Amino acid sequence: MNVTIIGAGYVGLLSGACLAEKGHRVSCVDISQQLVEQLNQGKPHIYEAGLAELLGRALDSGRFRATTDLDSSLDRCDLVIVAVGTPSENGVIDLSSIVQISRRIGLYLRTRDRHLSIVIKSTVVPGTTDTLVRSEIASASGKDFPSFGLGMNPEFLREGNAISDFMEPDRIVLGYEDDKTLQLLEELYAPWEADKIRVNTRTAELIKYANNILLATQVSTVNEIANLAAALGNIDVMDVVRAVHLDKRWNPILEKGRVTPGILSYLVPGCGFGGSCFPKDLQALRSQGREKGIPMHMLNAILKVNDSQPRQVVDTIAHELGDLTGKTALVLGLSFKPGTDDVRESASLKIVRSLLQKGVKVIAHDPVATHNFKTALGTPGDKLHYVDSWTENVDKADIVIVATAWPEYQELSQLHLEGKVVFDARRMFQPSAFTKGKYLSIGRRMS
Numbered sequence: 001m002n003v004t005i006i007g008a009g010y011v012g013l014l015s016g017a018c019l020a021e022k023g024h025r026v027s028c029v030d031i032s033q034q035l036v037e038q039l040n041q042g043k044p045h046i047y048e049a050g051l052a053e054l055l056g057r058a059l060d061s062g063r064f065r066a067t068t069d070l071d072s073s074l075d076r077c078d079l080v081i082v083a084v085g086t087p088s089e090n091g092v093i094d095l096s097s098i099v100q101i102s103r104r105i106g107l108y109l110r111t112r113d114r115h116l117s118i119v120i121k122s123t124v125v126p127g128t129t130d131t132l133v134r135s136e137i138a139s140a141s142g143k144d145f146p147s148f149g150l151g152m153n154p155e156f157l158r159e160g161n162a163i164s165d166f167m168e169p170d171r172i173v174l175g176y177e178d179d180k181t182l183q184l185l186e187e188l189y190a191p192w193e194a195d196k197i198r199v200n201t202r203t204a205e206l207i208k209y210a211n212n213i214l215l216a217t218q219v220s221t222v223n224e225i226a227n228l229a230a231a232l233g234n235i236d237v238m239d240v241v242r243a244v245h246l247d248k249r250w251n252p253i254l255e256k257g258r259v260t261p262g263i264l265s266y267l268v269p270g271c272g273f274g275g276s277c278f279p280k281d282l283q284a285l286r287s288q289g290r291e292k293g294i295p296m297h298m299l300n301a302i303l304k305v306n307d308s309q310p311r312q313v314v315d316t317i318a319h320e321l322g323d324l325t326g327k328t329a330l331v332l333g334l335s336f337k338p339g340t341d342d343v344r345e346s347a348s349l350k351i352v353r354s355l356l357q358k359g360v361k362v363i364a365h366d367p368v369a370t371h372n373f374k375t376a377l378g379t380p381g382d383k384l385h386y387v388d389s390w391t392e393n394v395d396k397a398d399i400v401i402v403a404t405a406w407p408e409y410q411e412l413s414q415l416h417l418e419g420k421v422v423f424d425a426r427r428m429f430q431p432s433a434f435t436k437g438k439y440l441s442i443g444r445r446m447s
């Protein structure tokens with residue numbers, strides 16, 4: 001099947017390369033000429049394990065190409081997938097790219113006598129596809145729905161596991177407004193055997209938000225419990241969490257033993273969730289709910305807890321050491337989670353800013369995200385240095401903060417940490433592993 005994907009970012013590129021791997025012919029359209037050239041040379045602009053190889057195979061097969069030429073891509077395709085960004089603008093979803101694309105497709109259709117199905121993959125608030133997208137295409141094309149098709153196919157991939165999430169999904173949501181679009185979506189996903197949910201587009205849109213909200217709820221709830229445990233003292237919240245994880249409703253006992261479902265990884269205290277999805281998606285739905293007269297108390301609470309969670313790190317260290325001026329902190333991990341170079345809404349941004357404000361010299365390390373972090377943070381002066389080798393810089397630090405759980409940081413517990421404070425913001429370590437240095441973390445204040 002010939003598919004056009006508009007937007008060659010995380011989702012567009014990953015989806016495009018995976019669809020090509022499954023035999024579809026994919027044209028990925030982006031406005032960035034530089035990005036398009038890079039992709040056609042087989043060089044992904046994002047870090048994701050296995051992506052360079054996957055893209056290489058897709059290009060070699062002749063089934064994938066990137067382009068800036070939307071019209072000629074549309075000429076050759078049956079189905080258009082829209083995967084442009086839908087950022088948050090003051091807590092409200094910014095749908096300007098979706099509107100722009102809808103108008104462009106409408107203008108294309110104005111002069112063509114042909115059918116095209118437009119499927120939104122970007123995360124958009126419920127009602128976007130069947131109202132906004134529909135009306136923009138209709139007015140730009142001068143043709144009414146259903147002379148064009150409409151669909152919504154939310155994406156659930158997780159950065160860091162994106163390829164396996166796309167290739168072996170737990171479910172595929174096929175949102176559609178017309179039978180022709182459903183038929184095309186069925187054909188697109190025919191090579192996948194996952195459970196398929198067929199619903200209208202606004203239901204598909206809400207499924208994506210409900211999914212993210214319920215995951216984020218676990219994170220903020222466990223973080224609030226962790227903060228209480230620390231305030232009470234003499235409780236390590238990990239003991240609490242481990243016991244909760246063994247509740248058979250979370251972690252069923254089958255014949256072969258415990259299942260240990262993935263949801264449990266969201267029930268671990270830390271310095272908060274980040275990334276390009278959770279924060280903006282929760283804000284977008286909160287804003288939509290309020291517009292509809294629903295106060296969205298839960299979303300408000302989840303976001304509030306998360307917003308202040310990175311503060312726990314610097315506040316706890318300051319409580320332990322007093323004035324931090326002139327101290328040196330080694331911050332390990334800058335991406336919002338391991339396995340990606342994405343720093344959008346990363347807790348490390350808040351932690352580093354707060355350390356610098358307190359007069360701390362910061363040495364920062366990440367295996368892949370340093371470049372993006374520098375751009376996101378701006379130019380903070382001469383108190384911040386980025387390093388390629390973190391192990392060579394441990395000696396220079398008074399404080400070591402593990403802010404992202406990259407597996408390579410496990411080595412920290414084997415290093416000489418005499419006289420240093422280690423802050424484990426992701427609960428990666430057993431406290432007993434740090435016999436020489438002082439171990440601090442979220443949800444634990446032993447007196």
Ligand SMILES: NC(=O)c1ccc[n+]([C@@H]2O[C@H](COP(=O)([O-])OP(=O)(O)OC[C@H]3O[C@@H](n4cnc5c(N)ncnc54)[C@H](O)[C@@H]3O)[C@@H](O)[C@H]2O)c1
Pocket residue numbers: 006007008009010011012029030031032035083084085086097100101121122123124155156157158159276277
């Ligand atoms: N990143 C994730 O893990 C993830 C997961 C699920 C859903 N989503 C959703 O998918 C959507 C895309 O997210 P992303 O992380 O891939 O964004 P991104 O910012 O990485 O990529 C967006 C791409 O769209 C391109 N673009 C913007 N306007 C364009 C236009 N008019 N024509 C052609 N290309 C254009 C940009 O140049 C960019 O390359 C968002 O709605 C996001 O919420 C993201």
